[in-house]
Amino acid sequence: MPRNTLTIGALAERAGVSVRTLQYYDRVGLLRAATSEGGRRLYTPRDVAKLQQILFLKSFGLSLQEIAESVSDRPSSDDLLAVFTRQRELLGQQVANLTRVIAGLDTVIAELGLGQELSLDRLVAIVELMRQGQPYAFVASYFDDRQYRGIAERFADPMAVEQFLPRARESFARLEALYRAGADPEGPEGQELAAEWWDLVQEFAKPDPSLLRSMIRAGMDIDRWPEAPGYSREAIRDFLGAALQRYLRDRGVEIPGVEERDHD
Secondary structure (H helix, E strand, O other), X not given: OOOOOXXXXXXXXXXXXXXXXXXXXXXXXXXXXXXXXXXXXXXXXXXXXXXXXXXHHHOOOOOHHHHHHHHOOOXXXXXXXXXXXXXXXXXXXXXXXXXXXXXXXXXXXXXXXXXXXXXXXXXXXXXXXXXXXXXXXXXXXXXXXXXXXXXXXXXXXHHHHHHXXXXXXXXXXXXHHHHHOOOOOOOHHHHHHHHHHHHHHHHHHOOOHHHHHHHHHHXXXXXXXXXXXXXXXHHHHHHHHHHHHHHHHHOOOOOOOOOOOOOO
């Protein structure tokens, strides 16, 4: 065997990869090996360095095609910047997707942990609403089957989702901003948010008054809400609750059938 060369087995052991992986890299042209007179694959120090580059790039989740383009012909810093920037974007999307999945699982676990009898259909609907970006989706567990079917039918329409969701997200964002800024829930900004929020609640509940009562009850049960991205229990309880209470009181709005719930 020529000096300063490694067999495929020796390189695999040194690099911590399988012989089959090196054979595959050779077959697709990513890391070509020289061949001895006896037909053995041999790797030079340059091959070892190239393999280190391949494994480094692979650790970031790059495809073999992207790796091949990056390790060939000594890529420039600009080439590597473009590759790494694109990969970061892809990984960011994966993180966002995993965050939504985890939030959905946390919601399901929390709802089942309360001992409520929830059908698989309703749990699926809750997770689907969260996937669409509705952080309050878990409140569907407070609805009865008839109310749930009405909501499912409405939000099966993509247009209904597109019209409602952006406004809801904007309201949540404004709520968080006002709460963190220490705004007065009974002041002009708080009352403007309360009016906007009340309009959204009524729009979501129409045309079923019983659904409105169920949503109010869910809001009164805030200490049992699961933690999830997209809303803050403290902001809803301490700011929005006070803002809505003042807003509804000033307008003489009463919700029949809604009573305080005992959490003790």
